[in-house]
Amino acid sequence: MDMKKRVSLELRHRSPTEVQELVVDNCRASEGKIEGITEEFSNLELLSLINVGLTSVSDFPKLDKLRKLELSDNRISGGLEVLAERLVNLTNLDLSGNKFKDISTLEPLKKLPHLKSLDLFNCEVTNLADYRESIFKLLPQLTYLDGYDIEDCEASDSDGEGDGIEDEDEEEGESEDFEEEEEEDEEDVVAEDDDDDSGDDEDGEVNGDVDSEDDDEDEEDEDDDEDSSPAKGEKRKRDPEDEDDD
Template identity: 35%
Template sequence: MELKTKFEEIQGERDLKDITELDLDKVKAHNFEGLPNELPEVIVINASGLGLENLNGLPSLPKLHTLDLSENKLTGAVLHLIGEKCPSLEQLNLCGNEIVDIDSLKALLNAKSLMTLDLLENPITNVENYRDEVFKLFPKLQYLDGYDANNEEIDISINEGESASDGEIEDEGDDDEEEEEVGESASDGEIEDEGDDDEEEEEVGLSYLDSSKCLEEDDDSPDFDIKGKKETATRKRKADTTDEASNEKQAKGDA
């Protein structure tokens, strides 16, 4: 696919100011001719493996911060266009090109915000003290070929670790809230149960006092039976004593 055709496909009916990314995958081109003179809002361009031999036709890209030009045929002689057209550039991938010497990189000094530069698979990496020389040329450069000036690799897991920690804290917070809710529910349940027990006891007590069965139960109790038996026995003994006294008087009168 030609570069111009690819861009028209990407743009569609949008205005140029509405385009923020430019992915030129599957395009074959020797340069950037066919693109507009300026893409004011584009921040990312992928132009890897196009077969680029120069950067002619590269638009003015005032907000571009990421440019991938890897796997092309670019030499150091064309790098000045990057510095001129991309003043806000932060990440530049030039892996797999034909950049030979350190001096050719000076053309990138106009990209004063450059923080990440990739030059692997270029002849320049065979230059003595290559890494030291590049970091000396770009004091603000943070990473070269994926490593910082102390040969420490880019830690892409830092943000992931922070996210994981935040997630754990949130989970712990959720657990605490659940425990509090469960505790409160349990306490409420106990209070309700205790209240129900008290109400049941009170209801039983009142019904016990008001019910006629209480009296019926008391009337049938053993105490009343024993008392009745005692009274009956007493009356019987009194009657027997009276009868004996009458008999004695009658006997004396007969005598």
């Protein structure tokens, strides 16, 4: 399928201004140039043109909001001035698998102030001596080259987007806050348990006092019953009425 037809299929039921991501990988570029992608894609943020047979980027439209551009596995060997002029907010550029031989062909990328990640895998330029040091010196705005920073630390997917470090800090902060909240909850639970125990003790003391009073009353009742009944070994006195009956 050619590129122009593929772009038309991607636009089914929507206008170019509604498109933020456009992927037309593995289609055919007529005469090695871009077709079907115009400045009407004014809100485009990601464009992927992997293995489409591009030999030139001279027909690239001006896309102010484009941040990520995938051009790997094509036959581009130069002409990057166009990208520097028309994609001013580009942050991620993948040129791996193209025909770049000299570091000087990459010099126009200095005009991309927001460029943070550049990939040149499988390009002849990577075989040059001091390749990485030379690229980082040429493009000081870069954070990652071929997926690694200047200290050879590998980039995560989120780092490649330029937001990974901040996200990790936020996640760590959130986890610390969560742990502090858990500790506070545990302290509250322990405090509540202590209050419950003290309440039980108070109830026990109150109940103990009441129980002791009840016991005293029972003992007094028993004493009254003992006083009203004759002691063992004593004769029961006869009432005068009993004598009259006799």
